[in-house]
Amino acid sequence: RTCRRAAFGYGFSLAQNPVWSLDQVLLATGGRLWGDRTEAVFRLVSSDSRTIEAGDLFVALRGEKFDGHRFVAEVVRKGAAGLVLESPPEEPLPVPVVLVADTLQALGDLAHYRRMQMKGLKVLAITGSSGKTTVKEMTAAIMEQGRGRQRVLKTRGNLNNLIGLPLSLLAVDAHHQYAVLEMGMNRFGEIARMAEIAQPDIACITNVQEAHLAGLTDVAGVARAKGELFHGMRPWTTLVVNRDDPRVWRLAGKLPQRRITFGRKPGTTVRATRLRSRGEEGMSFTLTIADVTDYGGHGVSGHRVPQVVASGPAPRTSVRKPGRSPQDAVPCDRLLADGWQGRVHIAALGEHNVQNALAAAALALAAGVSPAEIVAGLEGYRPFAKRLRIQPFVAGLKLIDDSYNANPSSMLAALETVHNLRRNRKVVAILGDMLELGSHGPAAHRFIGEQVARLGFDYLLTVGEFAGETARAARRAGMDAGQVRACLDKKEVGAWLLEATAKGRLKNDDLVLLKASRGMQMETIIEALHHGR
Ligand code: ATP
Numbered sequence: 001r002t003c004r005r006a007a008f009g010y011g012f013s014l015a016q017n018p019v020w021s022l023d024q025v026l027l028a029t030g031g032r033l034w035g036d037r038t039e040a041v042f043r044l045v046s047s048d049s050r051t052i053e054a055g056d057l058f059v060a061l062r063g064e065k066f067d068g069h070r071f072v073a074e075v076v077r078k079g080a081a082g083l084v085l086e087s088p089p090e091e092p093l094p095v096p097v098v099l100v101a102d103t104l105q106a107l108g109d110l111a112h113y114r115r116m117q118m119k120g121l122k123v124l125a126i127t128g129s130s131g132k133t134t135v136k137e138m139t140a141a142i143m144e145q146g147r148g149r150q151r152v153l154k155t156r157g158n159l160n161n162l163i164g165l166p167l168s169l170l171a172v173d174a175h176h177q178y179a180v181l182e183m184g185m186n187r188f189g190e191i192a193r194m195a196e197i198a199q200p201d202i203a204c205i206t207n208v209q210e211a212h213l214a215g216l217t218d219v220a221g222v223a224r225a226k227g228e229l230f231h232g233m234r235p236w237t238t239l240v241v242n243r244d245d246p247r248v249w250r251l252a253g254k255l256p257q258r259r260i261t262f263g264r265k266p267g268t269t270v271r272a273t274r275l276r277s278r279g280e281e282g283m284s285f286t287l288t289i290a291d292v293t294d295y296g297g298h299g300v301s302g303h304r305v306p307q308v309v310a311s312g313p314a315p316r317t318s319v320r321k322p323g324r325s326p327q328d329a330v331p332c333d334r335l336l337a338d339g340w341q342g343r344v345h346i347a348a349l350g351e352h353n354v355q356n357a358l359a360a361a362a363l364a365l366a367a368g369v370s371p372a373e374i375v376a377g378l379e380g381y382r383p384f385a386k387r388l389r390i391q392p393f394v395a396g397l398k399l400i401d402d403s404y405n406a407n408p409s410s411m412l413a414a415l416e417t418v419h420n421l422r423r424n425r426k427v428v429a430i431l432g433d434m435l436e437l438g439s440h441g442p443a444a445h446r447f448i449g450e451q452v453a454r455l456g457f458d459y460l461l462t463v464g465e466f467a468g469e470t471a472r473a474a475r476r477a478g479m480d481a482g483q484v485r486a487c488l489d490k491k492e493v494g495a496w497l498l499e500a501t502a503k504g505r506l507k508n509d510d511l512v513l514l515k516a517s518r519g520m521q522m523e524t525i526i527e528a529l530h531h532g533r
């Protein structure tokens with residue numbers, strides 16, 4: 001650790017991604033060498049024939065639509081220095097080949113091997129039905145402050161499956177002090193395998209909701225599948241537990257690991273009270289950290305978390321707001337006799353994002369970050385594309401783009417957020433299908449239709465297989481026929497919007513929410529409108 005610090009201090013790079021020797025690959029995967037032993041070394045591990053570079057080790061994965069084995073000749077031409085395959089190549093190759101029974105397993109084994117080499121690396125793992133990427137980004141924003149960016153490895157984008165997780169982890173090098181990893185799943189066993197690969201030091205389950213039901217029967221199945229993360233944790237690690245979600249609370253059950261709770265209930269370690277919407281600017285809340293005992297970390301600036309003094313007047317410290325000079329430091333936090341409290345402003349909309357901020361704060365606290373640094377990191381976080389981000393739209397309307405993904409809980413969260421923002425403006429919900437709900441699909445869409453009516457949305461446009469189901473439920477719950485339209489396709493949605501603005505039914509600043517599951521690609525509606533198609 002000292003050595004790594006020194007490297008930072010002098011601003012030179014200690015080590016790039018360490019190379020792989022052929023022996024390490026054989027050891028990590030338990031594979032068999034096909035052909036002659038060589039002194040080959042490999043730069044990076046890649047499973048993508050399009051982006052592979054000279055010196056990389058190519059792992060040929062078999063997917064539903066593609067088979068990496070078909071690209072062997074191409075990757076060798078591009079300079080791949082070695083191959084991990086399930087079957088011997090048809091003709092001799094100039095590079096070493098490691099044969100394994102299952103290349104997906106081998107990819108995970110390589111990531112696990114590398115993770116075990118990085119003894120000083122603290123791995124923070126995040127799973128849950130929704131909010132994983134947001135919590136990952138918020139946590140990374142906290143850990144990346146100052147010169148920390150290069151010390152934090154995080155899942156790229158949303159690469160959270162059994163391919164994306166190992167690939168994210170394989171990017172680790174000796175600089176990294178923390179890895180913040182997102183774990184998603186569609187079926188039992190996947191999270192358990194990811195925990196086995198990544199060996200997390202700190203694990204968080206954001207929530208357990210009705211999502212990805214198709215492969216897991218019901219919400220109890222979802223809970224069991226997410227619970228694999230907590231159950232895969234070694235005894236000396238830390239669980240970050242959502243106290244407001246009874247299913248998560250039950251998952252933590254009597255597990256022996258140290259735990260940090262977050263939520264709005266009294267008695268939680270990391271708690272939010274006095275939530276206030278700042279309109280389109282985001283949310284504020286009072287953050288209380290009940291226990292700032294030194295968790296043994298070094299914080300993002302290398303300082304240990306201060307011990308709390310139990311007597312005398314509460315000393316005031318100050319937090320620097322991102323983008324302001326030190327002179328502007330605002331006194332906004334204080335050490336309480338038994339903890340810490342401060343007001344936090346986040347740029348993300350909706351109460352669910354306060355919950356996500358709490359999860360990130362609890363993860364960072366578990367990693368030893370001080371409260372002041374947690375606040376500064378959360379305040380520096382900016383929402384990213386397609387996740388409840390407000391942006392200018394056609395004809396002066398405001399678009400709330402939440403087209404990234406949807407399940408019933410996140411749909412409801414988005415509807416409520418938009419409802420709370422409306423003031424005296426009109427609100428339109430453009431909703432596509434929520435996918436992967438199995439037999440729960442029709443009922444879930446009816447529920448959402450009813451909620452749109454209950455919240456008094458002015459218009460509802462639906463699109464997709466369940467468009468009729470959602471629209472009919474909204475009408476039954478009280479919306480007029482003129483307010484609700486089940487569209488045949490996304491083009492019809494665009495046409496309706498243009499007509500509504502041309503006829504003055506919608507005007508400046510009125511709010512349009514766009515949301516559906518990822519597979520619906522709702523953002524194409526925006527692109528088409530912006531390009532006049
Ligand atoms: P995925 O499973 O697709 O990777 P995710 O768990 O990473 O999703 P995010 O990408 O962070 O989730 O958020 C997706 C959407 O879920 C957001 O746009 C928001 O509507 C909703 N959402 C985020 N956090 C929460 C939360 N804590 N509770 C309910 N809904 C949430």
Ligand code: MG
Binds near residue numbers: 133158160182
């Ligand atoms: Mg995600």
